[in-house]
Amino acid sequence: MKISHRLGVAVAILIGEEEEPDPVPVVGRIGAGGSIDTSTEQFDVANPLYVIEPPFALPADALALEIHGESMWPRYDHGDVIIVSMHGSDIKSIIGFEAAVATEDGKRYLKRVIEGSRRGLFNLESHNAPAMRDVKVTWVSEVITVVRASQVKRIKDHARRSIQRQVRAAL
Template identity: 40%
Template sequence: MEVKLPNRQNSVNANFAYLALERFCHTGKFGEMETQPLPNRLKELREENDMTIEKVAELTGLSVSYVWRLESGARNLSVKNMNLFAHAFKVAPEELLAKREHTASNTVPVMGRIGAGAEITPDDEQVPPEGLYEIETMFPVPEGAIAFEVAGDSMWPRYDDGDIVICWRQGIIAEEVLGWEAAVKTATGHRYLKRVVRGAEKGTYDLESHNAAPIRGVRLDWVASIQSVIRSGQWRKLSEAARSTLVRKMTAAE
């Protein structure tokens, strides 16, 4: 099975993408796009290094108020910011995250289709909180990760119709993926796999594809970076019987 991390960030960010996914994905209803604060050790590490918040802001290039929001848990760490703080504190990125229990399995729920050319409207699918179906993967997927089945081919050659993209249930702000492809849900409920660029009006964004007309001036309710891709034909739906067998194997292994 081919597992691909799209080159949407530099190689350092790509190396830590799975780490970030493993550590701070969490459960929640997809329809509500929950973004609850998640714990980190930024304040603890700053105090251990005898730094002021102003000094940390200077080293990371972030504003003092934004560093404070990250420390307090009002905002969640993105992969990009993890690397900035790791460099400032001279620690590995995983040291920024509070220790917490997490589980991983070889299954991931598919929360519906996402348009890479095709338009997925709110009425196309009625998605229950647990997803439409599950697929089995050849690599461990942390609890809380979600997947979408690609519909259309306007993002070719990177994504094909029938590919599965895995991303974080935890949303990020659109500014963090400007210029890169991302999974998005618009304010009107449409789901797309598109390149995100800033729109003409404040608070709006344009969604672009390689070989389809751009979608201009939309507002986004949810944005997630793509963490891995399973190619069409290299995945299968997990039947109830197969799921029960897999659960028994995992339970026995524990």
């Protein structure tokens, strides 16, 4: 119990009854409001902005995006991290729901997806910003879960190795 408390790791994980969730790469930022500059982000899982420790196990293709902006407030806050599927979702299953979307011009948004005026075009809605009308969407993914900004635990490689050494030494 002392080791568990000191390391902030569940006893079940320490004794091998439960697996620690795999870290999730935060591969970029997503706009919840105005446009953000994504030109320096490659959406590259191998070279993430940083890595977070999720509160529970997630699908193998999970990746994370950090929210920037406040047009989806009060549902999402600036700095929250959403977990999505790298492979995306069928857009027809997303109609009427909030999702991570990438547009034809390479920008990423967190928006409610609504059918547009023509086939292949969609309206992207926010809580507190004007809707984006008749946008071509190139990728969409449902939001699997949200990690609140205050709960985001960034993991550095050296910190992870240090924790693993401490656990092995304590056992």
